Amino acid sequence: MLNEAIKVDEIVNKNFPLFNLNKNRSETFSQFCRDFCELNEPLRRFQEGFQHQIQRLESNETLNPNIKLNYPLSSIFGRTFNIQVGFVIMLCCSSVFVLLSASYMNQFNYKRLWLALMACLCPLMASGTALGLLFLFGVRFGTVLCVTPFLVLAIGVDDAYLMIHAWQRIKSKEKEINRGIIETIKERVLVDTGPAILISALTNICADAIGSFTGSPEITLLCMGSMAAITVDFIYQVTFYAIDHYREQQIVPFFTMATIFVNNPGNLSNPSQIQRLNKLVNEMESLPESWGSSSTNYFIRDLSDFLGEESLNDLNNGSINEFLKWPENKHWKAFVRTDGENGTLKRFFFTTAYHGESLKEWAERANLQNKWRDIIDKYNDLNATVFNDEGLFLDLINNMPTDAWQSALSTLICMTTICALFMGGEWRTVILAGITIGSIILGTLGILAWMDITMDPIMMAALVISIGFSIDIPAHVSYHFYSSGKLIDYL
Incomplete structure (x- = not known):
């Protein structure tokens, strides 16, 4: 295996020429490389030392004491080198590709799987569209934007399953399904779930819009990315999509x-x-x-x-x-x-x-x-x-508590305002929804404080996601309670 690894390294270094415009000639990797060109040199030294020791064993000679092939530090004639990084990379790559191969062999044949797949693809496509538009207009890239697809995925999947459930519930009441009935079902699904999805989207958009004016550049960037992605996700969901436990904690953190x-x-x-x-x-x-x-x-x-x-x-x-x-x-x-x-x-x-x-x-x-x-x-x-x-993130630690309570308060104000716009005639329902949302926020912050959890950028993002995700439930219940009252008055 060591010999094969050396051959691969030789092929990469010598057999893949690229044209150098500055020198007007083709050069191999070993010719145009400038820094860290000998990064794989410890592997070569390890292989040479290993072969040397094997030859001594085959000749019934004692091992050379000047060559010590240990992990993670090896020594050859007094020269010590570290082989730890290469081994870890190889182990990670092997593990990932073995897992992917196993998943590929276990194929599912259930038709409902396509709905679940599209429920995930829709928010991810919305994230790609929104971030692409932001970059097109000159917004800089930041690593915190990598959180945006997962934030939108959590919100988008919830809305998608609301629509799927509404479709199945309405469809079960129809005795015969034809093209006209399908169009009627689609219309009734949008009427049933559209306002609830719109309330959730507007709440998150307004909260992110307020967060865009915070003093932390990375939090501002995250809010801008999330606001754009949620907006595009809402547009996608009410258009083309309407018809259709444990994590390793002992390597990187330490x-x-x-x-x-x-x-x-x-x-x-x-x-x-x-x-x-x-x-x-x-x-x-x-x-x-x-x-x-x-x-x-x-x-x-x-x-x-x-x-x-x-x-x-x-x-x-x-x-x-x-x-x-x-x-x-x-x-x-x-x-x-x-x-x-x-x-x-x-x-x-x-x-x-x-x-x-x-x-x-x-x-x-x-x-x-x-x-x-x-x-x-x-x-x-x-x-x-x-x-x-x-x-960049560690410098934000001291400002995290202030950003946390400001985000929570902004979410409460935005949600109460939106409920008042949609249900202005029922002020008691609006007050009840506001109290419910406020209790969720206070409960979340209280539990975190009781568990002595440190506020950090990841926890800040998780807090915003959990609050935004949890207030969807009282928003949906309040809206349907309001709609039921209007229906009773109509009857």
Whole structure:
């Protein structure tokens, strides 16, 4: 299997040329690649070491003590490399494709499955249309928009099943089904469910419209995306669609990584400057959540091993270029930027990892990010900055409680206003609906507080979804109660 993996890597590197417009020639991946080109080099070294040890066993010789093929860290002649990431990627890909293959073989033949499928496709198509229109008009993309399809899916599926149930209920009363009856059934379905769906859609649209004016850019972006998607979903549902337990919690939440960019490393020929850089790295590694030096990618440590401690004190401009020319050091080219042939270091970055059970909480990750920033602030002369993939969301943690109660209050006001517009003549029904919705909101917030759940961006989105989803029920009941009263008066 290792040999086959090496062959695949060779094919990708050498057998897929692309035309380079700048150089006016075709180049293979190994020729046009600039950074991280040797990312699979640990796999090659592991395969070579494995073959070497197998040959020694076949020759009845003892294993080479300088080659240690362990997981996740292997060592060949003193050179340590990490094979953990590649193994995890391979394991995930294998698991996903095996599960997909098993699902594909278990095919369903029930005709009702198509209705369930369309109930899910309609909101997703609406999300695609709405987000596409937003991007067309220049709205920026943000990762928080990835939540929008699931938000619209929860609301859209509920409305779709209301229509399916109404269709089945009305159809069961008809003795004979023909084309004229089908048109009548469709009309009665829209009359029966249309107002309830419209109330739900208007409530969510108005709440998102108010949320679009909050101070948090990501929350504003989420509200804009949700508002557009729900609008398109409502249009889709009342047009073409009208006729027709556990999650893994022990891998990703416990791990995070900091990327520190040093924009002014200074003169590395000065030993005190290298000591200052090392002090910054050591402080980042000394935090309680740190994974330690084994998780840190810091090129000066390999440069020190390459030159030796004494030569490192006499570092000159050409030493870094000489260091980067060696095959085992080529991957460091992605971490450093030098001044052309002169070899002067202009800037570089290093990464270090953190883990711990407490990091599954957003608040703890926000505190860890603040610790990083406190350390970086001590080294203003290095012009250093720290980057984290979740930083944009972690900065919103402190503002989450305020956004939560404002969203809940906006939802209550919007829902009460819409009920008053549709049922203005029955003020008691409107008041009852408002009290019911308010009790749902207070109950949801109270239970979360009682369970000591931290408010974070994901919980904020879940809170908005759950409140918006739950108020559909009193809205439907109130409207049908109001409609029943009008029907009794008519009779």
